[in-house]
Amino acid sequence: MPQSPLSTAQAARAALASRLDGIRRDAGLTGQDLAARCGWHKSKASRIARARTTPSDSDIRAWCAACGAEDQAADLIAASRTAESMYVQWQEIHRDGMRRVHESTVPLYERTTHFRVYASNVLPGMLQTAKYATGVLRSITSFQGTPDDVAEAVRARMDRSRVVYEGNHRFALLVEEAVLHYRVCDGPDLAGQLRYLREVMVRPNVSLGIIPFGARRTVWPLEAFYAFDDTRVALETLTAEVNMTAPGEVRTYLRAFAELSRMAVHGAPARDLMAKAMNAALS
Incomplete structure (x- = not known):
């Protein structure tokens, strides 16, 4: 438990x-x-x-x-x-829904210059479309029994995601292949999300890697985490978001990220895995 x-x-x-x-x-x-x-x-x-x-x-x-x-x-x-x-x-x-949580983290996102994100459950929040985010946040609200402010929370998440296009921010993102297939929203909406991923990955400030099902594992699958520069790691568990700032812990997660990066494919091979997932979503 x-x-x-x-x-x-x-x-x-x-x-x-x-x-x-x-x-x-x-x-x-x-x-x-x-x-x-x-x-x-x-x-x-x-x-x-x-x-x-x-x-x-x-x-x-x-x-x-x-x-x-x-x-x-x-x-x-x-x-x-x-x-x-x-x-x-x-x-x-948990006090009053999720909108305020997204709004409160905007300053952190704005001051971070280098994001490193490992996603093993859902696609990284800053790359989610509104329909995909709605599916994710709706399921969280239902599971946790928190106040339903999903529409407002989605708008706040979309607003926070402007850092992908504005300012001086770099994104290194790693996604387990299974995440491309998880039906957190309807099939056509998932396909639309994957099309958006293929568009955004060509941006010069975005590096998107996919860890294939058959990759030789030197690091086991971990719970999703977000590294903000070299100073903070937010780890997502079922019961909590745990924010770590202890230098030793941050270094350990950055070392794990580097090792996971070596298992990932980028560019054309990553796009091929997205195309496969897109076809599955529409079938």
Whole structure:
């Protein structure tokens, strides 16, 4: 059974606490030693290590400095901020439909210069047609039981997608071949979506790769993720969108993207796979 957003956030906080406690142990310090070096009450280190108290940015810096691990502070601070944002984000996402979520991410899309997207479930949002997006968002609304603002959310998604045509943005997009066949909308609408893909992939700022069914896998299929420059990765799960900013985690996803890219076909072979899917959609 999938974890709830709250339990996901709690797991992230527990993982951060475990990492901090591991740093303490590696430094050969007791909790009391650490508290003394940081100038804290002796129970504070214990509460942080057991995930009973959420450490502030300054707490993490002090902890790492006391253990001689200053180089790990930035990664841990980013992980802490991510853990603290998870559950709040879910409350926001589900409160009043999806339109506001799309509108709130427009600044992120506008300031990102290099998008790297791996899609294993549906086509990337910035390349969706209105009819395809309607099918996707309608199914999400039905499954999650959220307020139905699909028409408004589709318009917001289309407006956000103008970054493909405006400004200085580059898009490296990878799609599993199966995604081309998923019937998230009616067959003719899916065919129209695939025709649009073939049109947009010739743009100089767009690189679209398809990972064929028969590709030799060096990385297993993953859940969809969006990388915004080298600073943030948004991972889409069934229960949450998890935003990661910890440098180590971001590097891992970018490394996975590079490996997935080597399995993909581009250009004419990719267009051939789209044509095959288009014929299937219309049959």
